[in-house]
Amino acid sequence: MPGLPPPPHPITSAASIWRLHWLLFRRPRFGFRYLRLLSVILRTYFLPQWGAAKRRRVMLDLELDHAIPYDQTWMDCYLGFVRLWQGSLGWMHRRFGDDALPEMMAFLDGMETLFLEARKVFARLDSTLGSRPGPLPAFESIALHAVDRNSFCFPSLHVMIVRFNSLRLAEAVRRLAGMEAGPGGEHAAELTFLERRAERITESILHVKQHSISDIPAALFLLYHLGGTGGIPMGDKAGDARFLDALFAGDVHGQRSRAYMAALYARLHAATAAGTGAHDALVGFLEGYEAEIGKLLAGLPAVAP
Numbered sequence: 001m002p003g004l005p006p007p008p009h010p011i012t013s014a015a016s017i018w019r020l021h022w023l024l025f026r027r028p029r030f031g032f033r034y035l036r037l038l039s040v041i042l043r044t045y046f047l048p049q050w051g052a053a054k055r056r057r058v059m060l061d062l063e064l065d066h067a068i069p070y071d072q073t074w075m076d077c078y079l080g081f082v083r084l085w086q087g088s089l090g091w092m093h094r095r096f097g098d099d100a101l102p103e104m105m106a107f108l109d110g111m112e113t114l115f116l117e118a119r120k121v122f123a124r125l126d127s128t129l130g131s132r133p134g135p136l137p138a139f140e141s142i143a144l145h146a147v148d149r150n151s152f153c154f155p156s157l158h159v160m161i162v163r164f165n166s167l168r169l170a171e172a173v174r175r176l177a178g179m180e181a182g183p184g185g186e187h188a189a190e191l192t193f194l195e196r197r198a199e200r201i202t203e204s205i206l207h208v209k210q211h212s213i214s215d216i217p218a219a220l221f222l223l224y225h226l227g228g229t230g231g232i233p234m235g236d237k238a239g240d241a242r243f244l245d246a247l248f249a250g251d252v253h254g255q256r257s258r259a260y261m262a263a264l265y266a267r268l269h270a271a272t273a274a275g276t277g278a279h280d281a282l283v284g285f286l287e288g289y290e291a292e293i294g295k296l297l298a299g300l301p302a303v304a305p
Helices: 014-026 028-054 072-122 139-147 157-177 188-207 215-226 237-245 254-273 278-287 289-298
Strands: 057-059 126-128
Touching: 014 028, 014 072, 028 072, 072 157, 072 188, 072 215, 072 278, 157 188, 157 215, 188 215, 188 237, 215 237, 215 254, 215 278, 237 254, 254 278, 254 289, 278 289
Parallel strands: 057 126
Antiparallel strands: none
């Protein structure tokens, strides 16, 4: 299925992006907090990637990844995740004014937590893909790989961010609007938009060959275990299951991919249930990656002829 450009929406509109950047100057405390987040992202994610050649890196490729071909039509979707979370902040202020600033500060706290906690895995064991885009990748792909060295894949921060974004906005809207933000609520359409964009962006990480399918359940697993700390919403296993079940609908590889992701998600939770910490569970899985995925793949249903 080809990728579609992100649809126009008030959350990702130029007005929402402009409002965010206007606030960086008009609300200095918020602006300083935003700059601190950018510093954390640079320090914990981008700069350490340049030392990848000196580290042991686990190659994450598996047969399910190869079943998903590189498709540059998904690049706009993939790159749209930055506009999504930035627009979410701007939209909150457009909708609720300065009353939203505490929620926006908490959002930045949560984003920082994601990078700091994911770094606890990345610093112990790096991961990447052996496969790269096809012989004639789009210019955007070439530029992307020049900046993002394709390290620190497991768990996927891309997935953690877009899932966090939809969950955090749901909590913020519920508090700010003083009502339920569920189906039929005043802001149900906006929250549904965020959930659908999170699903499509998650799919895009496979289509542009930035991640393995293993990185998706690993991301949801760590996000779940961070719930209730550092601005992260409480975890929801049932919600994670619904999220995974909505991915790759209609694709020929979809059923097997979803079964694998569900099995890996359950495998990681089983480790923590046995007393292993969440970060240790992720690193332990990576250390025995080939054997671990072999067990999971062996338990999947056969592909129908």
